[in-house]
Amino acid sequence: MGNPVKISVSDANFFYGTNQALHGVSIKIRPQFVTALIGPSGCGKSTFLRALNRMNDLIPGARLEGKIELDGENVYSDNMDVIQLRRRVGMIFQRSNPFPMSMYDNVAYGVRVNGLTKRRIELDEIVEKTLRAAALWDEIKDRLHRSAMSLSGGQQQRLCIARALAVEPEVLLMDEPASALDPISTAKIEELIYDLKRTYTIVIVTHNMQQAARVSDETGFFLTGRLVEFNETKRLFTAPTNRETEDYITGRFG
Amino acid sequence: MRKFVDRTFVVLSLSATVIILSMLFLIIGNIAYHGTERLSWEFITSNPENGMTAGGIFPAIYGTVLLVLLMSLAAVPFGVLVAIYFAEYARAESRLYRWTRMAVNNLAGVPSIVFGLFGLGFFIQSIGKAIDQTFYPGRLLYAQPSILWAAMTMAVLTLPVVIITVEETLRAVPTEYREASLALGATRLQTVFRVVLPQAWSGVMTGAILAISRGAGEVAPVLFTGAAYFLPRYPSHPADQFMHLGYHIWVLTTQSTNVETTKPLLYSTVFVLLVLTFLLNITAILIRNRMRKWATR
Numbered sequence: 001m002g003n004p005v006k007i008s009v010s011d012a013n014f015f016y017g018t019n020q021a022l023h024g025v026s027i028k029i030r031p032q033f034v035t036a037l038i039g040p041s042g043c044g045k046s047t048f049l050r051a052l053n054r055m056n057d058l059i060p061g062a063r064l065e066g067k068i069e070l071d072g073e074n075v076y077s078d079n080m081d082v083i084q085l086r087r088r089v090g091m092i093f094q095r096s097n098p099f100p101m102s103m104y105d106n107v108a109y110g111v112r113v114n115g116l117t118k119r120r121i122e123l124d125e126i127v128e129k130t131l132r133a134a135a136l137w138d139e140i141k142d143r144l145h146r147s148a149m150s151l152s153g154g155q156q157q158r159l160c161i162a163r164a165l166a167v168e169p170e171v172l173l174m175d176e177p178a179s180a181l182d183p184i185s186t187a188k189i190e191e192l193i194y195d196l197k198r199t200y201t202i203v204i205v206t207h208n209m210q211q212a213a214r215v216s217d218e219t220g221f222f223l224t225g226r227l228v229e230f231n232e233t234k235r236l237f238t239a240p241t242n243r244e245t246e247d248y249i250t251g252r253f254g
Numbered sequence: 255m256r257k258f259v260d261r262t263f264v265v266l267s268l269s270a271t272v273i274i275l276s277m278l279f280l281i282i283g284n285i286a287y288h289g290t291e292r293l294s295w296e297f298i299t300s301n302p303e304n305g306m307t308a309g310g311i312f313p314a315i316y317g318t319v320l321l322v323l324l325m326s327l328a329a330v331p332f333g334v335l336v337a338i339y340f341a342e343y344a345r346a347e348s349r350l351y352r353w354t355r356m357a358v359n360n361l362a363g364v365p366s367i368v369f370g371l372f373g374l375g376f377f378i379q380s381i382g383k384a385i386d387q388t389f390y391p392g393r394l395l396y397a398q399p400s401i402l403w404a405a406m407t408m409a410v411l412t413l414p415v416v417i418i419t420v421e422e423t424l425r426a427v428p429t430e431y432r433e434a435s436l437a438l439g440a441t442r443l444q445t446v447f448r449v450v451l452p453q454a455w456s457g458v459m460t461g462a463i464l465a466i467s468r469g470a471g472e473v474a475p476v477l478f479t480g481a482a483y484f485l486p487r488y489p490s491h492p493a494d495q496f497m498h499l500g501y502h503i504w505v506l507t508t509q510s511t512n513v514e515t516t517k518p519l520l521y522s523t524v525f526v527l528l529v530l531t532f533l534l535n536i537t538a539i540l541i542r543n544r545m546r547k548w549a550t551r
Contacts, residue, residue, distance in 0.1 A: 053437065055433060055436070055437060058432075058433070058436070060345055060346075060347075083439050083440075083441055084439065086436060086437055086438070086439045087438070087439030090437065090438070091433075091437035093430060093433065093434065093437075095430060097428075097430040097431060097433070097434045098434075099431060099434065099435075099449055100452075100453060101452075109435070109438060109440075109448070110438035110439060110440070113435075113438065113439065113440040113441070113444045113448065114438075114439050114440075160434070163434075163438065164437070164438065167438055167439055
């Protein structure tokens with residue numbers, strides 16, 4: 001196991017108050033890989049995803065036991081700067097949520113709040129670069145200063161991806177990023193994921209098994225808060241070692 | 255039988271509506287009819303004369319507008335800060351939250367005359383006195399009724415309205431925006447001021463509108479804290495007293511020796527107060543709509 005590891009999770013237990021949502025999850029997420037997390041609703045895959053950038057901190061009574069490391073640094077230690085962590089580990093949400101401001105200001109938001117640059121020219125460059133990376137530049141370059149709300153759902157989601165890329169994260173967490181989109185928009189997002197993995201480490205939660213099979217290198221199957229199986233995507237879908245995994249991917253439940 | 259009950263109910267609720275409406279029209283109609291008789295440009299722009307049996311009411315208009323503006327300047331920012339604490343930072347189980355929440359709710363139910371007495375005791379006799387003793391020894395400046403203290407007292411009275419309105423709008427801003435902002439590495443403060451608050455401007459303005467409506471009409475809080483019986487000068491310093499339309503109405507009604515001469519004046523003053531409150535509201539609503547359009551541009 002001499003493979004490089006970006007995020008290492010060992011024996012993570014997660015609680016909402018007294019309700020345990022994750023049971024002893026251990027996983028190693030490799031850099032510049034797309035790691036898909038699948039499983040039925042309520043299996044803990046989203047909770048797990050949101051534990052990685054500590055978005056769960058916002059929920060009163062939420063608590064993690066165990067260890068999550070990003071590049072060997074303990075994410076939950078007291079010296080971890082959560083603000084900095086979230087800049088390094090970006091997140092794309094299920095429902096696209098652009099701010100009600102212009103497309104330009106949406107992409108520039110993270111750059112501005114993190115004080116990455118003050119110069120207009122540099123900001124313009126970052127906005128163009130990230131919109132190109134999100135395959136949205138050509139569609140919107142003439143109306144950057146119009147409201148982001150005027151975009152279609154798929155465009156909004158790509159704008160959110162551009163917004164996340166603008167702060168130069170290392171990891172992108174995607175929480176069912178295409179589940180609210182039509183097939184064409186979904187295909188665009190998937191193509192985008194494929195392009196992005198050259199630069200970023202991507203963890204994607206999805207309901208859609210075909211999607212997991214298409215975009216990911218490795219896949220983890222969650223069931224009732226446990227990571228049942230984790231393997232190369234090809235292996236997991238063609239030769240699952242676990243009975244429950246097999247039942248799920250063959251559509252016998254879920 | 256059921257049909258009969260149903261019909262009766264419709265008739266009852268309709269007539270109740272009609273009664274309310276006719277009362278409103280009666281009041282407004284009466285005031286508009288009698289109030290416009292003596293109304294003239296001169297009445298609006300000149301000082302009262304002859305022991306308030308002649309002349310105009312400009313000092314009272316000026317004083318009321320100034321009071322409402324000062325009051326909003328104090329109540330709105332302060333109320334917004336409290337609302338931000340309530341909606342964005344406070345945890346429901348924290349003791350500070352529970353106590354402040356209770357204080358705000360109870361504040362909303364306190365009779366306005368009590369605020370007047372509070373203003374006299376707290377602002378004038380405590381804070382005002384302390385200011386005078388510290389900065390103006392031997393002089394009586396802030397330890398007496400003034401437009402500043404009247405505005406502060408009025409601000410305390412309207413604060414609960416502002417807080418509750420703004421808080422509700424803040425809570426209505428979807429959590430997804432907060433999450434999106436935090437996930438980009440923004441601090442909570444940045445999230446509140448750059449994402450949440452800009453979407454709540456209409457609520458802030460609604461709070462201001464409600465505060466203005468309430469503040470422009472209340473008399474009791476300014477009774478002891480700054481309203482003057484008669485003052486031909488206009489307040490130019492925070493420690494000056496001022497004339498107030500509502501108070502002026504009370505003065506004209508109860509302190510006049512010649513009811514027949516002051517009656518038309520009284521009607522016109524009431525009419526002006528109504529129009530003024532209406533105009534202040536309209537202004538705030540227009541600003542709010544402007545902001546709404548601008549925010550969703």
